[in-house]
Amino acid sequence: MSLLWQNEAFLHDYLIICAYLSLHADAVEIYPAGSSPYGTSNIGPGKLFTDTQAKWIWCNSAGGVSASIAIAATFTTTFLNTVAGAKALLNIIVDDIAEIYLNGVYITKVQWGWKNAEDYTNRPVHLTLATGTNTLSIRVQNTWGALAALLASLVGSNGSTVLARTSNAWTYTVDAMGAPNAVEIYPAGSSPYGTSNIGPGKLFTDTQAKWIWCNSAGGVSASIAIAATFTTTFLNTVAGAEALLNIIVDDIAEIYLNGVYITKVQWGWNNAEDYTNRPVHLTLATGTNTLSIRVQNTWVTAAALLASLVGSNGSTVLARTSNAWTYTVDAMGAPSKLNSLTAALACILHWHDKLVL
Incomplete structure (x- = not known):
């Protein structure tokens, strides 16, 4: 088991889930x-x-x-x-x-x-x-x-x-003081996800955006026991301004603007038919806006997020994924300690099989 405990990505997920198990909803x-x-x-x-x-x-x-x-x-x-x-x-x-x-x-x-x-x-x-x-x-x-x-x-x-x-x-959540920064795992146009939909003249044009995850293991084998929420803030000075969010995700993304749920999308890297319901149309608040994207990995393989937010003109970039974004993690579908424990054990068994057996 020593190899299991020496793996950084495993420890990241394991410690987060153990911390979650100590929490109460109320x-x-x-x-x-x-x-x-x-x-x-x-x-x-x-x-x-x-x-x-x-x-x-x-x-x-x-x-x-x-x-x-x-x-x-x-x-x-x-x-x-x-x-x-x-x-x-x-x-x-x-x-x-x-x-x-x-x-x-x-x-x-x-x-x-x-x-x-x-x-x-x-x-x-x-x-x-x-x-x-x-x-x-x-x-x-x-x-x-x-x-x-x-x-x-x-x-x-x-x-x-x-x-x-x-x-x-009242309910509560906890976060580590000073949320950690996301990890850039690939450039937009150089990743296992290919370039079918990424690049000039394609559906996702912002090649300066980065594929991000909460640890470097996301590019190889990410846990399905946690979800990662990536967050950034940006300023808008125009009342009633609209924006367009282009997004590709492995696998599912829930999008929130200023704490309000907007919609859910999945995948988007394969072809035009795979890039549905995008760009996502957003109405911005005047002042500082907070964009959060909660990503779920549904297969024990790679996981990552690529996103670019532009003004309604389609060209002015307001935000793009990079290591300037912060993240938090939570246990997947864990309304109770029992479900959290099940998720934690699944995560541990996955890593045990992968690293030890």
């Missing part, structure tokens, strides 16, 4: 709002944070004692708004730093808030809600190897109608 309530090591200087009736029904939450019970500084935890909830243009107020206390996102769009960053009025700056955070279902996500970073927790309450503009409050009904 946040953990570690303290009531008014009964915690953070005290009540700013918490309670008539104080800056009034919602005593909210709970301090973290991704495990250890947050109340000693939390890791190696990960960030993103807590998410959804709620319904039926009033066009409605405003809301987010009261929040966090140990230590919170990045706030509404419907996939970054809003602001706050820190701390439990000590006194001077500590509770830039709050409440003012939000403009979408009509329909809204998604509120708060990414929390612990900067000291001690406690970590989040306490939040979202109310309507009247200051009293509670739309959401932290509890174990």
Whole structure:
């Protein structure tokens, strides 16, 4: 088995899946709002944070004692708004730093808030809600190897109608602090995928884009036990601007813009008939946009992503795959620990057969 454990690509997948097995889908309530090591200087009736029904939450019970500084935890909830243009107020206390996102769009960053009025700056955070279902996500970073927790309450503009409050009904994901960069495994026009659809005058014209994956093994034999999400950001200054995403993927790609699911595509390197539903048409937000592409490998062979985003004129490149993109990974189809364990074991057995037997 020694050869198995010395293989870098195996260790990458194995350690990620083991980390996933330690996660829970739901946040953990570690303290009531008014009964915690953070005290009540700013918490309670008539104080800056009034919602005593909210709970301090973290991704495990250890947050109340000693939390890791190696990960960030993103807590998410959804709620319904039926009033066009409605405003809301987010009261929040966090140990230590919170990045706030509404419907996939970054809003602001706050820190701390439990000590006194001077500590509770830039709050409440003012939000403009979408009509329909809204998604509120708060990414929390612990900067000291001690406690970590989040306490939040979202109310309507009247200051009293509670739309959401932290509890174990919120879900969470974790990511390594400072997401790693993608690995360039092939130039666009020089890969096992050939050039039937790649090159000047063909369906995918951007030869400066690179085939990328989360490790160098993607070009040879990638795990089917994980999915890799590749992300980049870019700036748009034109209101209502459109863009075109050209994409080839081995095997399946789910496309998200600013946190919103757009569509799913597969393959695209064989011929014109293989390059269906492309380019993908996108409507950009004004300001910074975040493009994320979640890739699933369905065969235990090569896996890679090649993508190029251009303006509606078809020539101005806004983003192209390269090692400037970052990535995260998750276990494939793992809503429960049992399914995650099955995926992990499948991955281990695959590598055992390949490297040892």
